[in-house]
Amino acid sequence: MIGLNLAIHWSPVVAQELTEPAAIVTNADASVDESATPGVVSAEYHLALEQPSQWELLPDSLLYRSYLGNPRAPRLAARTLQHDGYDKVLELTAGARVGLLRYGRPGNDNPEGWQLDIEAAIFPRLNSEFEQDLDATDYRVGIPLTYREGPWQLKAGWYHLSAHVGEEFLFRNPDYIFREYFRDAVFLGVGFFPEPDSRVYAEAEYGFHHMGGSEPWHFQFGYDYSPVRPSRGFLPDPFFAINGTIMEEVDFSGGVNIVTGVQWRSDGPGRLFRIGLQYYNGNSLQYSFIEEHEEAFGFGVWYDF
Known part of the structure; x- marks a missing residue:
């Protein structure tokens, strides 16, 4: 027993x-x-990868971030450029792009799915030769719909852009013929990451409503190198980006913009702060002067959301 x-x-x-x-x-x-x-x-x-897709209001991160080499992308930026037509100009960007609604895997690490964003920005040019007079300002607002899965990302949507000449510029140039340049356009972009820190991309847009010299077709393409890991304390990582544009209104010419320097990336949503050098050669960055050729080189500071 x-x-x-x-x-x-x-x-x-x-x-x-x-x-x-x-x-x-x-x-x-x-x-x-x-x-x-x-x-x-x-x-x-792996637990995040197994999460089912769900709706998320006001997501913290983006599925398709702005091209680092695009000087017309919505962000916060200031560039002091030595300009071939001026002694020096200050090119500013005040804007942002944020998420409104996402259907996909929750969280900010390796996000995938569909997302609706909203973007807005202004691009003023201040002339340092004339006590920071305002030469021109461009305004942009848009609604992108984005998608990402693995190394691929897609973007489609609408934006409106209008260009305006500054009063100080018109006062200094009374014979200048003012044209109200603006366009409403739809766009389609695709990006691919051959490895996590690098992206190649191409984008086409068609202006269905345009005037002031604007024509329907614009194209851009380029390459970004930007480490995705969060910064290690105050130690920066290098970055490099090149962006090319082709526009119908200048006989399918355009411009090339190159930026390089160092960056700091936050943990979480991955906000990005960069300082470095910029070189641009092509038609004017201000659409009010789109038919003029510019070459500029200088120092820049950028903050991307």
Whole structure:
């Protein structure tokens, strides 16, 4: 009887001790993606990948970030440029692009799915040769619909842009013939990440309502190199970007913009602060002067959301 009682009380304990570790090992093995890059794979990352798609109002991050080399993208920026037509100009950008609604995997790490954004920005040019007189200002507002899955991203939507000459410029140039340049356009862009820190992209837009010298077709393409890891304290990482544009109103000419320097990226939504150098050669960055050729070089500061 004693032996029987011992057997009855011992066997469930042994069974529990033997089965629980086996269940844990099985779950751990199932969570590992064999196709992932070799190395340590966090359970949190795979848990995020297994999250079902859901609706999210006002997401913190973007699925399709602005091109780093595009001087007309909505962000916060200031560039002091030595200009071939002036002693020096200050090109400013005051704007942002934020998410309104997302349907996809929740969270900010490796976000995927569909997202509706809104963007707005102004692009004033101040002339340092004439005590920071306002030469011109462009205004832009748009609604992009974006999508991302793996290394691919897509963007489509609408934007309105209008260009205005500054009163100080007209006072200095009374013979200048003013044209009210503006356009309403739809666009389609595609980006691809050959590796996480690099992106190549191309975008086409068609202006269905335009005047003041604007014509329907615009194109842009380029390359961004920007490490996606958060900055290690105050230590920066290098960045490089090049952007090319082609516009119908200047006989399918355009311009090339190159920026390079160092960056700091936040954790979480991945906000980006950059300082560095900019070189531009092509038709004017201000659409009021689109038919004029410009070459400029200088120092810039950029903050992207």
